[in-house]
Amino acid sequence: MRNALTIDVEEYFQAHAFERVIDRAEWDRMPSRVVANTRRILALLAEHGTRATFFVLGWVAERHPELVRDILAGGHELGTHGHAHHLVYRQTPAEFAADLETSLAALRRAAGGADGVLGYRAPAFSLTDDTRWALGIVRDHGLRYDSSILPVTPRQAALRGGKRYGMTAASRFATRVPEGVWEIPPSTVRVGGRNLAVVGGGWFRILPLWLTRRAIRRINAEGQPAVLYLHPWEMDPEEPAVAGAPALARFRHRVNVGRTEGRLRALLSESAFGPLRDVFATQLGQ
Ligand SMILES: [Zn+2]
Numbered sequence: 001m002r003n004a005l006t007i008d009v010e011e012y013f014q015a016h017a018f019e020r021v022i023d024r025a026e027w028d029r030m031p032s033r034v035v036a037n038t039r040r041i042l043a044l045l046a047e048h049g050t051r052a053t054f055f056v057l058g059w060v061a062e063r064h065p066e067l068v069r070d071i072l073a074g075g076h077e078l079g080t081h082g083h084a085h086h087l088v089y090r091q092t093p094a095e096f097a098a099d100l101e102t103s104l105a106a107l108r109r110a111a112g113g114a115d116g117v118l119g120y121r122a123p124a125f126s127l128t129d130d131t132r133w134a135l136g137i138v139r140d141h142g143l144r145y146d147s148s149i150l151p152v153t154p155r156q157a158a159l160r161g162g163k164r165y166g167m168t169a170a171s172r173f174a175t176r177v178p179e180g181v182w183e184i185p186p187s188t189v190r191v192g193g194r195n196l197a198v199v200g201g202g203w204f205r206i207l208p209l210w211l212t213r214r215a216i217r218r219i220n221a222e223g224q225p226a227v228l229y230l231h232p233w234e235m236d237p238e239e240p241a242v243a244g245a246p247a248l249a250r251f252r253h254r255v256n257v258g259r260t261e262g263r264l265r266a267l268l269s270e271s272a273f274g275p276l277r278d279v280f281a282t283q284l285g286q
Pocket of ligand 1: 008010015016081085122123124
């Protein structure tokens with residue numbers, strides 16, 4: 001069975017871990033790493049003849065249109081990660097729609113016209129019960145799927161209340177939701193009656209590779225493709241230190257970044273991966 005590989009293309013300093021220490025106004029002054037890091041992933045995928053979905057931040061597409069063109073030239077799927085990495089629950093519906101539109105315009109400009117964007121991935125999976133309205137806005141912008149809802153126990157947001165990510169009642173697998181789009185959630189495995197999102201991001205870096213492999217096998221044994229997610233900064237051992245970030249956030253952001261590339265390489269050599277658009281072609285009507 002073919003699994004899906006998704007990459008959220010953003011700068012390390014745009015990651016949620018640093019949101020409170022690096023102001024958006026400083027983004028343009030920070031040393032950029034996203035082009036080199038994404039190109040390393042593109043090279044690795046080319047080596048294995050594998051394609052993936054790249055959810056690119058509009059902010060990145062605006063500054064590095066050539067990177068978007070490289071992604072498309074490699075036959076990969078281009079998706080949107082929004083424009084300025086605002087968590088969904090911190091935006092009003094109108095602000096969310098404006099951010100999504102700006103991102104789609106930036107992707108279209110970078111792609112030189114037809115971008116064929118079908119999917120959206122929210123920053124830090126911040127699409128929750130409180131922000132379900134976002135799915136209707138995603139649909140209204142012509143997108144066919146969202147890949148942002150973690151079917152896990154909601155994690156409370158530190159600021160302004162509400163839930164940061166997680167929707168307990170959400171399906172673990174691709175589902176057509178009442179808002180008229182497909183929800184293709186990042187994969188979880190059931191452990192002791194709970195869903196754990198273990199095949200992406202920090203978990204992928206912290207857990208031993210055999211556990212990731214076993215998780216993918218278990219999902220496949222349920223008759224479902226696994227949906228993995230990673231960020232370009234997760235493969236960058238040379239990332240500049242960010243002053244002022246809380247120790248735990250720094251740890252989660254940096255742990256095992258030197259091992260991610262080797263782990264991904266191993267997975268790519270032993271099983272087949274593809275972009276969401278292809279892996280879920282039947283559902284998306286492609
Ligand atoms: Zn992100």
